[in-house]
Amino acid sequence: ETGVTQSPTHLIKTRGQQVTLRCSSQSGHNTVSWYQQALGQGPQFIFQYYREEENGRGNFPPRFSGLQFPNYSSELNVNALELDDSALYLCASTTGGDEKLFFGSGTQLSVL
Amino acid sequence: GESVGLHLPTLSVQEGDNSIINCAYSNSASDYFIWYKQESGKGPQFIIDIRSNMDKRQGQRVTVLLNKTVKHLSLQIAATQPGDSAVYFCAEKRPGGYQKVTFGTGTKLQVIP
Numbered sequence: 001e002t003g004v005t006q007s008p009t010h011l012i013k014t015r016g017q018q019v020t021l022r023c024s025s026q027s028g029h030n031t032v033s034w035y036q037q038a039l040g041q042g043p044q045f046i047f048q049y050y051r052e053e054e055n056g057r058g059n060f061p062p063r064f065s066g067l068q069f070p071n072y073s074s075e076l077n078v079n080a081l082e083l084d085d086s087a088l089y090l091c092a093s094t095t096g097g098d099e100k101l102f103f104g105s106g107t108q109l110s111v112l
Numbered sequence: 113g114e115s116v117g118l119h120l121p122t123l124s125v126q127e128g129d130n131s132i133i134n135c136a137y138s139n140s141a142s143d144y145f146i147w148y149k150q151e152s153g154k155g156p157q158f159i160i161d162i163r164s165n166m167d168k169r170q171g172q173r174v175t176v177l178l179n180k181t182v183k184h185l186s187l188q189i190a191a192t193q194p195g196d197s198a199v200y201f202c203a204e205k206r207p208g209g210y211q212k213v214t215f216g217t218g219t220k221l222q223v224i225p
Contacts, residue, residue, distance in 0.1 A: 002155070033211050042201050042215030043156065056210030090155050092211075099144055099205060101213060103155030 023091030135202035
């Protein structure tokens with residue numbers, strides 16, 4: 001186990017709705033990043049948070065947003081859901097000075 | 113463009129044999145490479161990493177080889193076991209202030225008992 005927990009494990013939404021996914025990082029890890037993994041593909045970087053600030057972003061539109069809290073837990077918010085947003089959303093944590101990522105098991109989001 | 117690609121989508125190996133999973137990367141600026149294992153229903157699990165100033169690194173039953181001349185990375189698994197069945201991703205990271213890791217598509221390893 002990596003110590004990174006995500007909730008919920010599965011979620012079904014309809015197009016146009018909004019969703020919030022949650023992540024609790026491993027103890028002592030102050031950096032959290034989010035990835036989207038479509039079926040049969042590798043994870044794609046969405047963004048990273050360090051000390052409650054977004055400090056890196058991949059090629060995702062602004063309707064993908066996030067938060068990091070003082071206890072280093074994190075949320076991923078997606079507005080105006082589209083069918084193509086259906087994917088496994090992964091959270092990974094690490095310390096600021098370590099490049100090794102520890103992933104949670106993900107939230108499987110289905111948009112109908 | 114930016115890409116990390118794998119040569120084979122599926123690899124079938126007899127139990128006890130050695131497995132070799134290959135990966136090509138395109139960005140010469142990448143300085144850190146990682147192999148992850150992903151089992152069904154789980155997130156990627158770190159296996160082994162290597163920096164660009166090295167060409168070989170060994171772990172427990174696993175070895176990563178890096179050839180910067182041809183931008184090629186490989187993962188060797190010795191004495192492959194049924195528990196090694198999973199999807200394997202190579203990933204790369206360029207120097208920078210944040211942790212953007214670029215993953216390839218993945219290779220599915222099937223171990224035949």
